[in-house]
Amino acid sequence: MSWGDPFIIFAGVVLPAVILIGVFIVALRDMSDLSERGRTADITLEVVSHDWWWEIRYPNGAISANEIHIPTGEPVRMKLLSADVIHSFWVPQLQGKIDHVTGRENYLWLEADEPGRYRGQCAEFCGLQHAKMAFYVVAEEPDVFEEWMGGEAEDAATAPVDGGEVFLNSTCAGCHAIRGTEATATVGPDLTHLGDRETLFSGIIPNDRDNLERVITDPQSIKPGVAMPPTDLTDDELAVLLDYLEGLD
Amino acid sequence: MATLAARLGVIWAERPGLASWLTTVDHKKIGLKYIYTSFVFMILGGIESLLIRTQLIDANLEIVQPEFFNQLFSMHGITMMFLFAMPMLSGFGNYFVPLMIGTRDMAFPRLNSFGYWLFVAGGIFFYSSFLVGAAPNDGWFNYLPLASEQFSPGLNIDFYCLGLILLGISSTGGAINFIVTILKMRAPGMSLNRVPIFVWGELAMAISIVFAFPTLTLAVTMLELDRKFGFHFFEPGGGGDPVLWQHLFWFFGHPEVYIVALPAFGIASAIIPTMARRPMIGYTYIVLAEMAIALIGFGVWVHHMFADGLPGLTLSFFSASSMMVVIPTGVQVFAWLATLVTGKPILRTSGLFVLGFIFIFVIGGLSGPMLGLVPFDQQVHDTYFVVAHLHYVLVGGSMFPIFGAFYHWFPKMTGRMMSETLGKTSFWLMFIGFNVAFFPQHILGLLGMPRRIYTYEAGLGWEVGNLISSIGAFVLALGVLFTVIAFVRSQRSGAPAGNDPWDGETLEWASTSPPPAYNFAAIPTIRSKEPMWDQPELHEQEQKPALGLELAEGHQVLITSVLDAKPQAIAHMPHATPWPFALTMALLVLAYAILLDAWLLAGVGAVGTLVGLAGWFWPSGETQET
Numbered sequence: 001m002s003w004g005d006p007f008i009i010f011a012g013v014v015l016p017a018v019i020l021i022g023v024f025i026v027a028l029r030d031m032s033d034l035s036e037r038g039r040t041a042d043i044t045l046e047v048v049s050h051d052w053w054w055e056i057r058y059p060n061g062a063i064s065a066n067e068i069h070i071p072t073g074e075p076v077r078m079k080l081l082s083a084d085v086i087h088s089f090w091v092p093q094l095q096g097k098i099d100h101v102t103g104r105e106n107y108l109w110l111e112a113d114e115p116g117r118y119r120g121q122c123a124e125f126c127g128l129q130h131a132k133m134a135f136y137v138v139a140e141e142p143d144v145f146e147e148w149m150g151g152e153a154e155d156a157a158t159a160p161v162d163g164g165e166v167f168l169n170s171t172c173a174g175c176h177a178i179r180g181t182e183a184t185a186t187v188g189p190d191l192t193h194l195g196d197r198e199t200l201f202s203g204i205i206p207n208d209r210d211n212l213e214r215v216i217t218d219p220q221s222i223k224p225g226v227a228m229p230p231t232d233l234t235d236d237e238l239a240v241l242l243d244y245l246e247g248l249d
Numbered sequence: 250m251a252t253l254a255a256r257l258g259v260i261w262a263e264r265p266g267l268a269s270w271l272t273t274v275d276h277k278k279i280g281l282k283y284i285y286t287s288f289v290f291m292i293l294g295g296i297e298s299l300l301i302r303t304q305l306i307d308a309n310l311e312i313v314q315p316e317f318f319n320q321l322f323s324m325h326g327i328t329m330m331f332l333f334a335m336p337m338l339s340g341f342g343n344y345f346v347p348l349m350i351g352t353r354d355m356a357f358p359r360l361n362s363f364g365y366w367l368f369v370a371g372g373i374f375f376y377s378s379f380l381v382g383a384a385p386n387d388g389w390f391n392y393l394p395l396a397s398e399q400f401s402p403g404l405n406i407d408f409y410c411l412g413l414i415l416l417g418i419s420s421t422g423g424a425i426n427f428i429v430t431i432l433k434m435r436a437p438g439m440s441l442n443r444v445p446i447f448v449w450g451e452l453a454m455a456i457s458i459v460f461a462f463p464t465l466t467l468a469v470t471m472l473e474l475d476r477k478f479g480f481h482f483f484e485p486g487g488g489g490d491p492v493l494w495q496h497l498f499w500f501f502g503h504p505e506v507y508i509v510a511l512p513a514f515g516i517a518s519a520i521i522p523t524m525a526r527r528p529m530i531g532y533t534y535i536v537l538a539e540m541a542i543a544l545i546g547f548g549v550w551v552h553h554m555f556a557d558g559l560p561g562l563t564l565s566f567f568s569a570s571s572m573m574v575v576i577p578t579g580v581q582v583f584a585w586l587a588t589l590v591t592g593k594p595i596l597r598t599s600g601l602f603v604l605g606f607i608f609i610f611v612i613g614g615l616s617g618p619m620l621g622l623v624p625f626d627q628q629v630h631d632t633y634f635v636v637a638h639l640h641y642v643l644v645g646g647s648m649f650p651i652f653g654a655f656y657h658w659f660p661k662m663t664g665r666m667m668s669e670t671l672g673k674t675s676f677w678l679m680f681i682g683f684n685v686a687f688f689p690q691h692i693l694g695l696l697g698m699p700r701r702i703y704t705y706e707a708g709l710g711w712e713v714g715n716l717i718s719s720i721g722a723f724v725l726a727l728g729v730l731f732t733v734i735a736f737v738r739s740q741r742s743g744a745p746a747g748n749d750p751w752d753g754e755t756l757e758w759a760s761t762s763p764p765p766a767y768n769f770a771a772i773p774t775i776r777s778k779e780p781m782w783d784q785p786e787l788h789e790q791e792q793k794p795a796l797g798l799e800l801a802e803g804h805q806v807l808i809t810s811v812l813d814a815k816p817q818a819i820a821h822m823p824h825a826t827p828w829p830f831a832l833t834m835a836l837l838v839l840a841y842a843i844l845l846d847a848w849l850l851a852g853v854g855a856v857g858t859l860v861g862l863a864g865w866f867w868p869s870g871e872t873q874e875t
Contacts, residue, residue, distance in 0.1 A: 007587055
């Protein structure tokens with residue numbers, strides 16, 4: 001075949017080489033754009049991934065879980081750490097994903113142009129409940145964000161009467177912290193401003209009274225295998241505890 | 250002439266009966282055993298995938314429990330890679346490489362038997378994990394620290410490590426056997442530039458296995474040491490690094506993709522000339538491309554780790570090398586197309602599977618370079634986009650050619666034709682089912698659906714895509730069922746095939762269907778790349794063996810030179826033996842003993858292994874029998 005060999009060389013080698021080199025150059029440009037952002041960011045949030053939830057630490061000392069507030073219009077530097085196995089931080093609408101690698105520090109840059117709630121989810125298989133490890137990024141105008149972050153760093157709004165006593169005297173305080181009270185454990189998410197969050201259990205159910213009750217009394221039915229044990233409370237204790245937790249905003 | 254065939258028949262005969270299936274060293278029987286066994290594993294892996302697709306058919310379902318789901322997707326990957334695609338391609342290789350290169354057996358028949366039994370043992374070992382509810386559950390990639398003793402305390406990961414050690418020995422032994430057979434046992438005159446492309450594909454596979462599998466065996470051994478004896482290879486707290494596992498795994502894992510694709514490309518190259526009724530265009534380019542893919546395959550592994558936070562320079566290098574794979578792959582596709590376009594193609598079932606393969610594989614080949622670009626990959630990495638891509642590449646690139654091979658070579662293996670009606674029905678169901686199942690997964694990935702999740706929330710826009718995908722999966726399974734039916738029915742009632750039903754160009758069509766134990770009454774001398782088309786005397790080699798080398802003085806094969814296939818020596822081949830089977834049983838006992846920390850039993854297994862080896866290598870005096 002006289003045209004066979006030139007055809008194979010042109011269609012199989014020359015043409016793809018030209019296309020691929022072009023595409024590759026564009027990709028390199030994008031890669032460098034994405035990485036250079038680091039030099040202009042002036043706020044760094046620390047995100048620590050756990051089995052199966054997210055802990056967020058703000059520069060002013062505020063600690064929260066599963067909802068990440070960021071200011072709009074500026075790149076925010078995310079320092080990604082893991083408390084246990086490898087997880088991956090991914091908010092599809094805002095940025096590609098970078099892993100939380102055990103024993104290493106990784107960085108990723110988020111920038112939201114518009115205020116809004118952006119859903120994120122763990123993208124690296126991390127065991128039994130990998131499917132139920134979501135979170136939300138809440139992007140707000142910079143002044144709204146500053147105000148929110150200031151409030152988030154403050155101690156719990158409600159004095160720990162009644163419900164607070166139940167919290168401190170039950171197994172809750174063994175794992176969760178509520179700043180401003182004697183509960184300082186860091187095994188589970190910090191609950192200081194729990195009422196402020198729109199979702200529970202790492203972004204998988206809305207934060208309302210019924211769901212909160214289920215999380216306390218029967219967490220395994222929502223997320224089998226989760227570290228949180230069911231808590232055995234009388235109806236009265238449960239009611240005052242729910243009042244108290246809902247008041248933490 | 251009957252006397253020669255009769256004499257060879259006596260020399261190469263193995264005792265009939267059930268025992269012969271345990272002790273046989275006949276490459277054809279071993280090849281068939283590989284094909285049948287891996288087909289069973291394909292059905293098991295398929296059932297796993299149907300359970301996965303059933304659980305994901307809608308949001309928030311609880312049909313399959315999370316723990317079992319994780320075991321299912323892990324075992325689906327392990328099964329399809331290690332227990333279906335690899336042994337299936339080894340099976341076809343075992344059966345057809347010696348026939349295509351004109352010899353009477355593989356170079357190391359006992360190693361061949363050992364490789365098969367060890368594969369069966371590895372498969373049984375893996376699947377026995379389901380009986381105790383502890384199948385591997387951290388994916389076929391088994392990342393650390395999730396798979397460490399701390400986070401996976403059960404037997405699941407020990408099954409994974411020990412099972413892969415068994416399979417690793419099996420594959421490596423098999424690969425060495427292919428390399429030596431192909432390089433040293435070709436019929437006189439079959440210089441390297443006349444070797445059939447299918448044989449080149451098996452050679453490329455074997456070379457990749459020899460370089461890739463030691464890394465996997467090393468990695469799982471290190472992991473087992475971490476788990477059982479508190480080593481810290483992968484544990485950051487003890488100075489180890491979980492990313493080391495990823496490098497070791499993917500240094501094996503990416504070539505593994507080509508290990509199951511290259512021989513399947515070879516199958517396509519075996520079917521296309523008989524389908525187009527003309528010699529392959531660009532033989533040299535195809536061979537170079539196969540070898541280039543095998544080579545480049547070792548330089549792209551980090552594209553599985555683009556989200557690890559590695560330095561930008563590393564990412565750019567591996568991005569560029571990953572792009573390069575496109576070129577040799579494209580060369581093959583255009584050579585196939587050029588051959589088909591310039592020939593007078595006859596569309597049989599095997600050809601349909603080849604066309605389906607090209608269509609699907611090209612789509613997978615388009616999403617490949619997309620994933621090779623770092624910014625794009627960081628978005629879709631670990632999403633259903635990748636699930637779609639890898640199934641387009643692997644089901645398209647490996648499974649469709651394998652199904653084509655069933656229809657192409659069934660007549661040679663059984664002496665009967667396979668049903669074309671059932672075959673074509675099977676193809677269309679599989680082709681449509683496959684695309685319906687996997688194309689929507691590209692979109693699911695772009696919509697943000699991560700991989701390896703056992704359920705998903707309602708309202709994220711993922712329900713429709715998953716529903717369609719699950720329906721497609723069941724259609725695909727129905728298509729596979731039609732091939733099973735065709736396989737069973739044609740075995741009993743297919744029309745007689747004759748030696749050469751497709752007017753094939755390669756040497757396997759010169760032997761009877763099925764071939765006699767000695768393959769060829771005389772070892773022919775090869776003068777062409779398409780010997781059956783250019784050397785008419787080969788069609789009568791049973792009747793006129795005087796045209797070739799008889800080698801009827803004993804259990805013998807001819808050894809030829811690597812480049813030009815010039816006769817160099819006559820090798821005496823071993824007879825059927827139970828020792829490879831016995832050795833495998835001892836190793837299986839050893840693996841279970843280590844799994845269960847039963848050290849006394851491990852001692853028994855170790856002694857059994859030594860006895861097995863001693864029995865195997867005990868001088869039998871066979872070589873003196875001539």
